[in-house]
Amino acid sequence: MSVTVVVRPVWRSFHPKFLANAVAHVRSGGFSVLLFDNGKRKLLLPRGRDGKLTDPALWALLALDVRRWGTARSGPAKGLASVRVRPIDEGIVEEWCDRDARHPRSTARVRLDCLACGACCRDNRVVLEPWDLAAFRRAGRPDLLSRDYVRTSKGKVVLKLDARKRCLHLAPKNLCRIYELRPYNCSVFPVGSEACLAARKDTLGIVD
Ligand code: SF4
Ligand code: SF4
Incomplete structure (x- = not known):
């Protein structure tokens, strides 16, 4: 939790x-x-x-x-x-x-649990910043920079989505598998904003 x-x-x-x-x-x-x-x-x-x-x-x-x-x-x-x-x-x-x-x-x-939600982890475009790349390497996870997980888009490195447009790091119960290492742009997504509330309603059917 x-x-x-x-x-x-x-x-x-x-x-x-x-x-x-x-x-x-x-x-x-x-x-x-x-x-x-x-x-x-x-x-x-x-x-x-x-x-x-x-x-x-x-x-x-x-x-x-x-x-x-x-x-x-x-x-x-x-x-x-x-x-x-x-x-x-x-x-x-x-x-x-x-x-x-x-x-x-x-x-x-409103009480929001990102680790049980993951609604904003779908159909998104998460750009990795240079310090994200450095953090992955520092943490001994250079695999997170492989083509399995990232692609380039408009000159940026972005997280890949699966065929259902879910982030590849999103586990079945909506848990981010790399939460402690999640990219900066994931960490600053505003919890409780209209974008968050809309994602929860559209994806999970939850109205906060
Ligand atoms: S939609 Fe909101 S509550 Fe759900 S994971 Fe994203 S920021 Fe957290
Ligand atoms: S890295 Fe984690 S927090 Fe970021 S979109 Fe993927 S599952 Fe969500």
Whole structure:
């Protein structure tokens, strides 16, 4: 067991006339969606003291493939990040709000065990960094760099997948066989992010 307890933001949808509630939700750790009468949506997301998006907010936007955001300059939402939702993303944002309706607060505690999950170890593209290669050699595992396990893609060394698109290091019960030696890019995959939650739902049918 390698359980990580993550306190994650809860998505909630608000009519703009309840802007104060939407702002309070974000200031308490949640993510708000303003749903206008014309069906358009706008996200209100938290920023840290340094002015940058918080990590969970950044990962949520990356899950939508959105890399730009603005800042509310006045009114109750002043200082919060503000992002218009593209029509193509409306369904997924609504899905996140529906998923989180069962969570009564602005944040939810979820227990995630990567060693029993492995949902993000499928259909992925894990690039090995130079220090990964050095670590494999230092650990006496140069075999991990053989063609059995890696291939080159766009000039990078990446982990191979099997015919079912599972990482070759993923054991049948979703345990990473090289967990202590796993590549840097595996170790920094954000546990509890929208990408993590989506992988768990799509692969394991688990809704956190
Ligand atoms: S999907 Fe999330 S919980 Fe599962 S292994 Fe990846 S990071 Fe861990
Ligand atoms: S090396 Fe381990 S953590 Fe990384 S993708 Fe493969 S099974 Fe998952």
